[in-house]
Amino acid sequence: MSLTLEQVRRVAHLARIDLSESEAAATVIELNGILGLIEQMQAVDTAGVEPMAHAQDVSQRLREDVVSEANRRVDYQAVSPDVEAGLFLVPKVIE
Amino acid sequence: MINASLKQLAQALAGKQISSVELTQLYLDRIARLNPALNAFITVDADKSLGQARAADARIARGDTGPLTGIPVAQKDIFCARDWRTSCGSKMLDNFVAPYDATVIERLNAAGAVLLGKTNMDEFAMGSSNESSWYGPVKNPWDTTRVPGGSSGGSAAAVAARLAPVATGTDTGGSIRQPAAMCNLTGLKPTYGVVSRYGMIAFASSLDQGGPMARSAEDCAVLVNAMAAFDPRDSTSLERPTEDYGRDLDKPLAGLRIGLPREFFGEGCEPSVMAAVEAAIAEYRKLGAETVDISLPNTHLSVPAYYVIAPAEASSNLSRFDGVRYGYRAPEYVDLNDLYAKTRAQGFGAEVKRRILIGTYVLSHGYYDAYYLQAQRIRRMIADDFATAFGQCDVIMGPTSPCTAFKLGEKADDPVQMYLADIYTIAVNLAGLPGMSIPCGFAYGLPVGLQLIGNYFNEARLLNIAHRFQQATDWHQRAPAIE
Numbered sequence: 409m410s411l412t413l414e415q416v417r418r419v420a421h422l423a424r425i426d427l428s429e430s431e432a433a434a435t436v437i438e439l440n441g442i443l444g445l446i447e448q449m450q451a452v453d454t455a456g457v458e459p460m461a462h463a464q465d466v467s468q469r470l471r472e473d474v475v476s477e478a479n480r481r482v483d484y485q486a487v488s489p490d491v492e493a494g495l496f497l498v499p500k501v502i503e
Numbered sequence: 504m505i506n507a508s509l510k511q512l513a514q515a516l517a518g519k520q521i522s523s524v525e526l527t528q529l530y531l532d533r534i535a536r537l538n539p540a541l542n543a544f545i546t547v548d549a550d551k552s553l554g555q556a557r558a559a560d561a562r563i564a565r566g567d568t569g570p571l572t573g574i575p576v577a578q579k580d581i582f583c584a585r586d587w588r589t590s591c592g593s594k595m596l597d598n599f600v601a602p603y604d605a606t607v608i609e610r611l612n613a614a615g616a617v618l619l620g621k622t623n624m625d626e627f628a629m630g631s632s633n634e635s636s637w638y639g640p641v642k643n644p645w646d647t648t649r650v651p652g653g654s655s656g657g658s659a660a661a662v663a664a665r666l667a668p669v670a671t672g673t674d675t676g677g678s679i680r681q682p683a684a685m686c687n688l689t690g691l692k693p694t695y696g697v698v699s700r701y702g703m704i705a706f707a708s709s710l711d712q713g714g715p716m717a718r719s720a721e722d723c724a725v726l727v728n729a730m731a732a733f734d735p736r737d738s739t740s741l742e743r744p745t746e747d748y749g750r751d752l753d754k755p756l757a758g759l760r761i762g763l764p765r766e767f768f769g770e771g772c773e774p775s776v777m778a779a780v781e782a783a784i785a786e787y788r789k790l791g792a793e794t795v796d797i798s799l800p801n802t803h804l805s806v807p808a809y810y811v812i813a814p815a816e817a818s819s820n821l822s823r824f825d826g827v828r829y830g831y832r833a834p835e836y837v838d839l840n841d842l843y844a845k846t847r848a849q850g851f852g853a854e855v856k857r858r859i860l861i862g863t864y865v866l867s868h869g870y871y872d873a874y875y876l877q878a879q880r881i882r883r884m885i886a887d888d889f890a891t892a893f894g895q896c897d898v899i900m901g902p903t904s905p906c907t908a909f910k911l912g913e914k915a916d917d918p919v920q921m922y923l924a925d926i927y928t929i930a931v932n933l934a935g936l937p938g939m940s941i942p943c944g945f946a947y948g949l950p951v952g953l954q955l956i957g958n959y960f961n962e963a964r965l966l967n968i969a970h971r972f973q974q975a976t977d978w979h980q981r982a983p984a985i986e
Contacts, residue, residue: 411864415864416860419860419863419864420860421844422863422867423818423847423859423860423863424825424840424847425844425847425848425851425856425859426844426845426847426848427848435856435857435860438857438918439857439864441919442810442861442918442919443861445806445807445810445919445922445923446811446865448803448807449804449807449808449874449877449878449881450873450877452881452884454877454881454884457880457881457883457884458880459876459879459880459882459883460879460880460883461709461879462709462739462935463694463695463696463709463886463934463935463959464695464741464959466696466739466741468738469738469742471735480602483602483603484602484828486602487598487599487600487602487828487829487830488829489827489829489831489832490832498827498839498842499836499837499838499841499842501838501839
């Protein structure tokens with residue numbers, strides 16, 4: 409199967425990446441090239457094979473529910489594009 | 504001095520034949536002189552490095568030394584280092600000064616190592632040629648019209664050109680081993696979970712693993728000893744006792760069973776590369792090893808499965824770059840959605856966008872089972888192939904890369920051709936096994952790498968197998984003429 413221009417636009421929206429007209433057209437060709445490579449998998453019979461997420465079959469560790477880090481809010485917000493009164497600023501989302 | 508082993512450097516430092524400040528300055532001078540032609544470093548900060556060197560000299564004066572105290576180490580710019588710009592090769596993080604240390608950085612600082620600078624890399628480690636860096640491509644010191652490999656291409660070029668004694672890299676699909684092969688270095692990708700990923704900017708979390716890039720297996724052992732440890736801050740870090748990865752370096756190889764997968768010795772590999780690999784295997788036979796024909800029948804599926812799993816994980820990991828908490832923000836936007844979409848369109852390069860889009864697609868509604876789940880099942884089949892193979896042999900060998908360093912721009916316009924160049928390395932990441940690349944000869948003047956693949960947690964054995972070869976050959980001592 410191959411992607412259409414409309415599907416590429418939809419995926420770009422889901423990924424929150426703006427694509428110009430010319431970029432979108434080129435992206436259709438590139439992504440279809442990659443999907444062509446991936447398609448080889450479809451012919452493989454994997455019935456009964458357990459999907460493998462991680463190399464080692466270990467379960468997620470739990471830790472005590474206690475404070476483990478010092479508060480360094482000022483340091484962590486110093487790298488933000490826009491901060492005020494300890495809050496990250498974004499354009500207004502509710503009128 | 505620039506060809507001394509880490510052990511010799513440590514002895515020279517302990518014996519006061521050289522100070523850490525002098526050693527660090529020597530490398531800073533070489534970087535100033537030679538880096539403009541190579542572009543191996545993104546960030547160098549002499550004041551910070553020399554400050555660490557002075558602290559190391561004070562430690563040495565007190566007799567408080569370890570194997571890395573006072574030794575300059577170049578860090579791939581994927582590791583967050585407090586107060587250092589940490590760009591990950593991207594415009595998105597060009598202004599990002601890390602507020603904390605990655606565990607790898609923290610451990611090397613504690614060992615008294617000097618952070619010599621942050622090395623260039625493919626953007627977010629996505630690439631096999633180091634051409635996707637926002638800071639421009641790295642040049643291979645063996646031939647500056649050629650790529651150094653990627654994604655740890657800056658680290659590879661830096662160590663090969665003797666701009667650093669040793670460097671860190673990360674390997675998601677071959678990003679330590681392939682540039683090591685192309686620059687005549689020794690590189691080790693440990694078993695998944697051995698080196699902490701905390702503070703190592705995530706690409707594909709179930710595959711990413713940090714490791715050393717050096718001029719010898721012996722040096723790799725010193726660096727991985729300092730890098731590896733259980734870390735509660737990385738949820739996939741393995742709780743294992745610490746070990747000395749250099750403990751078996753000198754063990755004889757008599758009786759070693761080398762598995763040669765027929766899938767690695769067929770078509771697709773340049774004959775001149777294969778000739779160097781075959782000669783290295785003949786050398787191993789002289790050292791007492793025997794060879795066994797094995798099969799890894801699903802090797803051809805590793806690239807397709809990887810290009811579902813890695814982009815899927817990347818699309819999730821890179822969703823954090825939204826222009827709100829850190830990094831680049833587009834200068835103009837009309838609303839919040841526009842802020843995200845423009846920031847990401849302007850902040851990411853073409854290869855990163857491609858992978859995010861592929862990942863978003865394969866995870867989207869209606870396609871998850873056909874792509875992601877199918878890839879995860881094939882991943883299990885690939886891991887099972889290795890498990891069967893290790894019933895017949897102790898180590899698997901073959902080429903690291905099907906070709907030597909290619910020309911800058913040669914594969915840049917064809918992503919799929921670039922992906923296929925990782926055919927021999929990717930399966931190791933999918934299975935989570937340890938792998939190495941060691942220098943094994945030259946093809947038309949360019950270095951060739953021999954790949955060694957071990958069973959889980961066999962890093963010490965791999966380093967032993969590499970070290971014995973390096974005791975018998977001098978390929979790893981050859982240096983490029985770039986002075």
